Amino acid sequence: MNVPTNLKYAKTDEWVKVEGNVAIIGVSDYAQSQLSDIVYFEFKVDPGDTVSKDQSVATLESVKAAADVNAPVSGKVVELNQSLTDQFEVINSDPYGAAWMMKIEMSDPSELDALMDAAAYEAYCQERGH
Amino acid sequence: MTEPTIYELSSPGRVGVRYPQPDVPLAELPQDLVRQDLPLPELSELNVIRHFMHLSHLNYSIDSGFYPLGSCTMKYNPKINEEMARLPGFAYTHPLQPIETVQGNLALMYELQEYLKEITGFDAVTLQPAAGAQGEFTGVMIIRAYHKSRGDSKRTKILVPDSAHGTNPATSAMSGYEVVHIPSDSRGNVDIEALRAACDETVAGLMLTNPNTLGLFEEQVVEVNRIVHEAGGLVYGDGANLNALLGIARPADLGFDIMHINLHKTFSTPHGGGGPGSGPVAVKAAFKEFLPGPIVEVLEEGDEELPPVFGFYQPTQSIGRVKAFHGHFGMMVRAYTYISIHGAEGLRKVSEYAVLNANYLLARMRGTYKVPYDRICKHEFVVEGVWDDAPEVHALDIAKRLMDYNFHPPTNYFPLIVREALMIEPTETETKQTLDRFADVMLKIAEEAHQQPELLREAPHSTPVGRLDEVKAAKELVLCCWLPEEAKN
């Protein structure tokens, strides 16, 4: 399981990369492996929308399951990775790179403090994986 | 063994049915509106018959073998039902005919409403909903309309136990409610304390399946319903499992306010490869005026000489239509036939034997398969399809292996509260011999799971196709075919 150390993680398996005031988000390697082959990806917000922490902002589907992607932080959606709608395979193959999902301009950067660092997230995944 | 599609069997210029030539002068066609291409296949009648006969041979069905699909009540569909629904007097009536020309239809619908009221204990019935899911929708919309009619707008939640039927959460959501899940206790009942804690003035109602999807009778059902009523909520009964209760208990007596009934489960109308179903909704008197209309009523009482005159009644505070016309009339004829053949005594026997058969299978499988909530079950039961000492094998593998022994698999992976669930509903129409054969095979498969797990992992071995690539289907999404010259890339 790949857990890059430069990212922060939410309990619902999203990762966050902070660039200044902007949070780039996606889902973790653990999340994609639990879902297995992704067959559908859909955004539930548009650029310009204001989202609040834990709001569902996108949906992932595999053959047997569906999962929500929740905003790990509040703020304004400034960019969506539109290519994912067609090329959702990269969520399985490159979850931390090509499969970034959206950029959110944070309204309350202190929300980042509630997220886990790589070590804590790895432990959290192992605990669930038994 | 695969069958070509009708498009692959097509030959340009071939004709399957001949129609008469026009016997009136031809009218001019509006040329700018006329369609230029019509890419449909062209086959002879025998082509068509053989094609669909071949397809039929690729299906498993109740008529060909045991079909213990939990929660679906795959009982025998008597042949007489089919004959009756096709009587020309029924089959060739138009839904908008004047009521005086369809008194036979209305009499049948009225009697069926009365029978369903008697069987469930409710006071009014609509036959309009097309299926169980639509019956649920109707029921929850009635809950909504009821609270609204009282000016009570703070009720925004529907409670759904985790052992409820799978559609319940989606139904609540599409009716505009927030869903609150209520856990089960260690005996598989609704957790009373959790229910009490969730019940407040924001609760619109509870959707309760009884027996629940574990096949267990809700032991405190009366108390559960009382708690919801005390909080001002209504109780919706999911009638999917009514096959356990005919002549055993009437849901209205147990405190339910509204319930749907699946004619295609309990009353033997065929499942048709996935429909048409039929999902009448029964309610207590207080909710009659919210029903989708029209419903059939007696307009003029009959006497010794004349039969009653039947007509339609439009409820005054109706939630509105949920479907065009009067519902699935053809299914009503079948259910009416079934109830007439059984009478009160026969219906009680249906439920008694459905429960006897389930408990018999459970007794034979117990010990080999883990039974998570082990007590006397009703018409179905749930076991775990997994063993700690055979970790490679899953419920899905057991399901697939059953096909090699010529049985339809049980429902798997539902309910979600049981690990690797196998949900088994034998129904009352099976003989002891069939049940024994099935039990023997289940025990044999358990043995195989431990000794030759690959036999299960690779199963089925004897079906027209093996396990199919579902990821490919979802990714490539080929949903239709075209004639060769129309084929698109």
Add this chain to the structure above:
Amino acid sequence: MYTPHTDSEREEMLKVIGVPSIESLFADVPAEYRFPRLNLPEPLSEMEVAAQLQELASINETTRDLICFLGAGAYNHYVPAAVDAILRRGEFYTAYTPYQPEVSQGTLQAIFEYQSLIANLTGMDASNASHYDGATATAEAAVLAYHHFRGKRTRFVVSPSVNPQYRAVLRTYLNGYENLEVIGDDVEKPFETAEDLLPLVDANTALVIVQYPDFFGRIQDLTDFAQKVHESGALLTVVVNPLALALFKSPGEMGADIACGEGQPLGIPLSYGGPYLGIFATKKDYVRKMAGRLVGETTDKEGRRGYVLTLTAREQHIRREKATSNICTNQGLMALAATVYMSLLGKTGLRQVAELCYHKAHYTAQQINQIPGFEVDLKTPFFHEFVVKCPDSVEEINEYLLDNGILGGYDLSNDYPALKNHMLLAVTEMNTREDIEILCEALKEYSHD
């Protein structure tokens, strides 16, 4: 009978279970409510039931006893014998939803072929495995549009010439959502055309719904209209009679996003209103948003072609409260009927039936228009149904017709107060020239009396 145990088998089974009696299997049912006495008629033998139902059925007057000119959403067509021969196969009608594809390839391939035929007929990219009927399919189109715009567009513009029952069902379905507006279907202006709706279509409009042929039987080219609807970003649903599409331009060709409608004309008996078949097809952008079952083609490990239910993660049993519809089943057997019917008739037969309907309806309309007191609009193109302006109430005329063995048309004043004395007449391939002449004679006599 259908409960097969002998007494000795029952005793053996109880012994294995370890309970003394069947009654003891119900100890968990509250005693005061256990084993109620049901007041139902005494059980009958199959023979007696058959006689009783035959008796009930014979009370009805049918479209075989009467000459039928009634349509308004359900149509009297000929169903070739081969259709029912296939429907009576137990392998089809006693199977359930094909959850286990290895033993359900028959049902799955038949649905796949149904999806193909409907996509081709409607000119759309894909069809689902069907909805309950035309009315619920129309409502599901609105639900799709609502979710497509994620609830941000809240206006639904509906033509008054969409079947009144469909509009009623649409409103029931949308009642579960807050703050949606359904407008446009002013029943005081029944004959408004599609273009008359355009002023209502704005940037907040999710969906526009029109019918083709409309409830009054009229057809018009919707190509320009579709373009104008799309200019405001809204989606367009066209409610169709599939039989008309064998003769006239498809909604796909005219630019519709969704085509839905009632599939009953495709080989399904009238059966007093059901079960029928809800057709639902879309352009490819909306395929993944369609509610209901979908069958897709794939292969097994050995590369053999096969079919499975696909995109199931959208559905209620996985999505639970996040699913956009609670639909579980489709109208499987009715979809099979339509598939067999379309396969039998094929390209030539289907077109032929549509043309027969067209010519006979036009002949009838012309003849009626010549009867003093009766009036038909012959200028607006129509398919096989048309509005007749009558000298008296439709109820009275229909009574007279019924006395003469004719099932008259639909009384439009039921739904459109402005259409007092207006009758909607349908003519199909089942009506012979003689039938039409009998109708015209009766109307003439009526206007003379």
